[in-house]
Amino acid sequence: MGLSVAQKIIKQHLVKGDLIPGKEIAIRIDQTLTQDSTGTMAYLQFEAMGIDRVKTKLSVAYIDHNTLQTGPENADDHLYIQTVAKKHGIYFSKPGNGICHQVHLERFAVPGQTLLGSDSHTPTAGGIGMLAIGAGGLDVAVAMGGGEYYLTMPKIVKVNLKGRLQPWVSAKDVILELLRRLTVKGGVGKIFEYTGEGVKTLSVPERATITNMGAELGATTSIFPSDQVTYEFLKAQGREADFVEILPDPDAVYDEEIEIDLSSLVPLAACPHSPDNVVPVAELKNIRVDQVAIGSCTNSSFKDLMKVAKILEGKTVAEHVSLVISPGSKQVLNMLAQNGALASLVSAGARILECACGPCIGMGQAPRTNGISLRTFNRNFEGRSGTPSAKVYLVSPETAAASAITGYITDPRTLGDEPQVEMPKSFLINDNLIVPPAEKPDEVEVIRGPNIKPFPQGKPLPEVVVGKVLVKLGDNITTDHIMPSNAKLLPYRSNIPYLSDYCLTPCDPDFPKKARENGGGFIVGGINYGQGSSREHAALVPLYLGVKGVLAKSFARIHMANLINNGIIPMVFENPDDYDTIEEMDELKIENAREQIEKNDVLIIENVTKGLKYRMVLNLTERQRKMILHGGLLNLTKAQGKN
Numbered sequence: 353m354g355l356s357v358a359q360k361i362i363k364q365h366l367v368k369g370d371l372i373p374g375k376e377i378a379i380r381i382d383q384t385l386t387q388d389s390t391g392t393m394a395y396l397q398f399e400a401m402g403i404d405r406v407k408t409k410l411s412v413a414y415i416d417h418n419t420l421q422t423g424p425e426n427a428d429d430h431l432y433i434q435t436v437a438k439k440h441g442i443y444f445s446k447p448g449n450g451i452c453h454q455v456h457l458e459r460f461a462v463p464g465q466t467l468l469g470s471d472s473h474t475p476t477a478g479g480i481g482m483l484a485i486g487a488g489g490l491d492v493a494v495a496m497g498g499g500e501y502y503l504t505m506p507k508i509v510k511v512n513l514k515g516r517l518q519p520w521v522s523a524k525d526v527i528l529e530l531l532r533r534l535t536v537k538g539g540v541g542k543i544f545e546y547t548g549e550g551v552k553t554l555s556v557p558e559r560a561t562i563t564n565m566g567a568e569l570g571a572t573t574s575i576f577p578s579d580q581v582t583y584e585f586l587k588a589q590g591r592e593a594d595f596v597e598i599l600p601d602p603d604a605v606y607d608e609e610i611e612i613d614l615s616s617l618v619p620l621a622a623c624p625h626s627p628d629n630v631v632p633v634a635e636l637k638n639i640r641v642d643q644v645a646i647g648s649c650t651n652s653s654f655k656d657l658m659k660v661a662k663i664l665e666g667k668t669v670a671e672h673v674s675l676v677i678s679p680g681s682k683q684v685l686n687m688l689a690q691n692g693a694l695a696s697l698v699s700a701g702a703r704i705l706e707c708a709c710g711p712c713i714g715m716g717q718a719p720r721t722n723g724i725s726l727r728t729f730n731r732n733f734e735g736r737s738g739t740p741s742a743k744v745y746l747v748s749p750e751t752a753a754a755s756a757i758t759g760y761i762t763d764p765r766t767l768g769d770e771p772q773v774e775m776p777k778s779f780l781i782n783d784n785l786i787v788p789p790a791e792k793p794d795e796v797e798v799i800r801g802p803n804i805k806p807f808p809q810g811k812p813l814p815e816v817v818v819g820k821v822l823v824k825l826g827d828n829i830t831t832d833h834i835m836p837s838n839a840k841l842l843p844y845r846s847n848i849p850y851l852s853d854y855c856l857t858p859c860d861p862d863f864p865k866k867a868r869e870n871g872g873g874f875i876v877g878g879i880n881y882g883q884g885s886s887r888e889h890a891a892l893v894p895l896y897l898g899v900k901g902v903l904a905k906s907f908a909r910i911h912m913a914n915l916i917n918n919g920i921i922p923m924v925f926e927n928p929d930d931y932d933t934i935e936e937m938d939e940l941k942i943e944n945a946r947e948q949i950e951k952n953d954v955l956i957i958e959n960v961t962k963g964l965k966y967r968m969v970l971n972l973t974e975r976q977r978k979m980i981l982h983g984g985l986l987n988l989t990k991a992q993g994k995n
């Protein structure tokens with residue numbers, strides 16, 4: 353039986369399991385990437401493993417998220433990451449070098465290899481034929497230490513691209529069309545693999561725009577074949593030696609199939625407040641725009657910004673519009689500066705920001721109250737822009753540029769002939785903002801400013817676990833409730849003691865105090881506890897406060913994995929009515945905890961205060977049981993001698 357591109361790469365990297373969807377597999381990781389927001393914790397965890405040098409083929413630490421320096425915290429984090437990277441064999445991409453996914457695509461991504469990144473848009477590198485997956489910082493730390501990455505074998509969805517995009521229609525419209533059809537839940541547990549005659553009409557950056565926003569479908573990753581177009585991109589980056597052809601076998605078998613006729617697509621927009629709320633741009637034409645933001649890891653490539661420059665050439669941004677542009681990388685900005693396109697942007701009235709995530713992560717450029725913002729980004733959740741009342745529309749660079757000129761949401765097809773932009777035969781290569789690892793690591797001192805604090809580590813599970821119910825929560829508690837993340841708290845991601853003062857405070861302002869006074873304890877939750885994001889801090893901070901277990905009616909999958917990674921026991925009520933009998937400050941007790949976790953699928957926990965016993969379901973794999981017994985993934989990895 354033939355294999356698809358994704359199946360071929362997985363098979364080559366398979367350490368455990370088979371290519372059977374729904375079953376757990378483990379794969380070897382060739383490359384890792386981190387960004388600063390998740391990176392500090394990942395490197396603290398890597399250091400805790402006691403490994404001298406990374407064991408991957410390549411690891412890169414990027415600074416692109418928290419580049420505003422209104423206090424010393426971000427600068428402290430950057431210096432810590434720079435020095436820890438230098439010491440342990442990791443390349444360091446300095447602030448200003450660009451957004452991790454754009455730079456990785458340009459300078460490091462290799463077809464056929466695996467990439468694990470502590471950022472959800474890591475699948476961007478699927479545009480070059482890499483199997484690229486976003487994961488928690490701890491998973492990335494383990495991969496840097498040579499550990500395999502565990503995941504559920506996804507279903508492979510064949511996305512058959514027919515035809516060719518019409519003028520003014522772009523790669524962004526392809527992925528918006530998929531989001532329109534499948535919604536933000538449509539990709540869960542799946543890899544989207546693009547095939548068909550339409551593939552060769554798309555450049556690598558265009559492919560990367562599509563794989564980038566596969567994350568919004570909830571997909572494990574997305575991937576394009578590595579073909580002649582890939583070769584030409586790598587050659588233009590001076591990296592033809594990294595090329596390897598990877599095509600699907602003609603008789604490859606897929607689990608599902610979707611067809612998109614590229615020639616039938618029109619410019620699309622995702623309306624507030626979800627990336628799948630997609631309609632044709634033409635239907636939005638009289639909406640007045642306050643801000644246009646062009647950039648992000650979705651649409652900030654050289655070709656994207658050249659197109660914008662040509663549309664803006666000789667024009668002026670509408671009086672009531674603020675146009676901000678963040679180039680994806682120093683390479684892109686440098687080339688725009690050299691060929692004069694930057695002058696077109698500036699003279700049209702664009703405000704040029706640094707090469708970083710910027711407005712996409714709420715670091716500046718919040719729109720006005722009730723403002724309408726058009727963005728080429730990948731997310732438009734309520735409040736993400738920094739202005740709770742703002743309405744954000746996600747569009748292509750073409751639609752964004754056209755609307756910046758007219759001041760209203762504008763279908764770019766109304767502008768007449770589309771300016772043509774070719775992919776360059778050679779990119780401007782200057783890696784002087786990438787610091788290589790030290791040749792003599794012993795001579796490097798890791799510098800920890802006051803914002804770098806040790807992180808909590810789980811302890812091996814004792815025979816008897818006792819503690820009070822610290823809080824009883826309702827249904828659908830999000831990771832934002834558990835560990836709020838906002839512009840004020842973001843700089844403290846490597847400072848768990850500081851963050852712990854905010855743990856669960858949106859639900860119970862006294863939770864941190866109660867946890868401290870009682871030496872930790874248990875959390876009781878309702879349905880879908882921990883929904884929202886992969887935020888590891890939503891497990892790390894409770895661990896720091898001494899939380900030993902969470903009893904809930906059900907868990908969100910990723911948060912449950914994060915609890916286990918940190919040695920906190922997730923337990924599901926076998927009888928949901930038992931939830932009603934528990935009250936705050938009840939004392940709970942698990943006898944024979946080690947044996948129960950090791951052997952049983954149902955754990956008995958006693959409510960000492962009420963004289964009741966509850967049957968709690970443990971949905972744990974063999975490996976997850978070991979993690980809890982050892983007090984988390986780090987301890988297990990150390991015990992298994994990965995170092």
Ligand code: SF4
Nearest residue numbers: 473648649709712713
């Ligand atoms: Fe995340 Fe936005 Fe940065 Fe992309 S540009 S990595 S989506 S913050």
